[in-house]
Amino acid sequence: MNVAMTRATAGRTTRLTALVSETEAALIAKRAEAAGLSVSTYLRDRALDASANADIGDLEALRQVDAVVARMEADLDQATTALSAALARMDAA
Numbered sequence: 001m002n003v004a005m006t007r008a009t010a011g012r013t014t015r016l017t018a019l020v021s022e023t024e025a026a027l028i029a030k031r032a033e034a035a036g037l038s039v040s041t042y043l044r045d046r047a048l049d050a051s052a053n054a055d056i057g058d059l060e061a062l063r064q065v066d067a068v069v070a071r072m073e074a075d076l077d078q079a080t081t082a083l084s085a086a087l088a089r090m091d092a093a
Contacts, residue, residue, distance in 0.1 A: 028042070034059045035059075035060065
């Protein structure tokens with residue numbers, strides 16, 4: 001990553017440059033917009049994990065809820081399988 005000095009903006013004095021593909025750049029811009037942030041603020045927040053304590057936006061919150069629900073579904077499937085096996089053993093006894 002290239003580091004270059006730039007004019008101070010809100011107390012910031014160093015510019016970072018990173019190479020990304022056009023697809024990655026578009027995705028980053030889309031996520032920043034969805035979060036209501038500039039690309040710079042979005043990247044800074046993500047890199048510094050500031051978003052963990054801030055409003056991360058509805059889309060990201062939904063993604064997190066979806067992941068939790070998926071894990072819950074997997075746990076429920078395992079519990080159902082174990083219960084069915086236990087009932088089958090009880091019936092056989």
